[in-house]
Amino acid sequence: MTSSTINPESSNTFASTIRGHTVTGRAHSLSAWFVLSLRLMMGWAFAYSGFTKIVAAEPFDAGGYLEFSAATNGNPLAGLFAWMGSTPWFVEFANVAVPWGELLIGLGLLVGAVVRLAAFFGALMMLMFYFGNWDIAHGVINGDFAYMLVFLAVAAFGAGRILGLDAYIEQYEVGGEPLVEKYPALDYILG
Template sequence: MTTNTTTRQATWFGRTVDFDYADSVAAYTVVLLRLVTGYWFLHAGYTKFGSFDASGWLVNATAASPIHGFLAWAGQTPWMLEFTNFAIPTGEFLIGLGLIVGALVRLAAFFGGVLMVFFYLGNADWAHGYVNGDLFGLLMFVVVGVFAAGRIFGLDAMLEATEFVRQRPALRYLLG
């Protein structure tokens, strides 16, 4: 098996840097990352359906959290708590489903990233430093979204080929 190597350039802080990567290995890695992240969120959402109650976590969120006040308010406000109890499992499930089938991947990665920011800041478990599982989850969504992982073995490749999307190129920012 031969591996094609591609050289790319990137500008970092005003300095141009060349880097090489193997096309096929990079593609498989991005797809694997998309599928693992998708399964993680699909499973997390599915197991919360019917039994999820965020009130305890919201009200008792880590006091060191920079968003503790907001989380406590959300946990004590009936409509916000009801919205959260619906949005977390449904959002996780739909984000995971989108990543697994490769549809609306950038949109799913964006909302997955938003959830991970809330989890990261809400948990605020930084006793061993700022790098933890929530931060790595956020990073996984960033990578999946930036590399347009839905275009590789995903439905986004087919969606982008439709006349509807070709006539509306801005939709490509949601796909990929």
């Protein structure tokens, strides 16, 4: 069982319990600025990366990367990547999903809309890049893994509520009730 709470005595104190183990923390008053910075940094990086792939002179092609790059350095998912690279429909899917996914994830983060959903897909892409770029010569933690954690932190801290559209979307009233109160599942994609 997982639970998270905010201490009403101090809005900067938070706690989370997973399987009977509780961790607590206290955020610094500048934490919101750092979370916003992480959201904007990842938003810009992904939007720029996706945009440059979309407008490039040569169309984006993931086939060679999928088929050959992951087969190096003892990648535990080399067979899966080889299958993806040798499966025409999957390569065509990746050729659209990667650049447009990067652009849409980036734009969502930049404007602070559907941030948790964008961050989830950003983390998923970074996990795939982590295995696709497999190299543990300097340990199992690399830039792709670190970026995956940044996306997860952006989602966990509800970074879309910090100078983002999610703060307004959540409060939009439907039948006199704020959207996230009427549809609590939206809390998993907004914030």
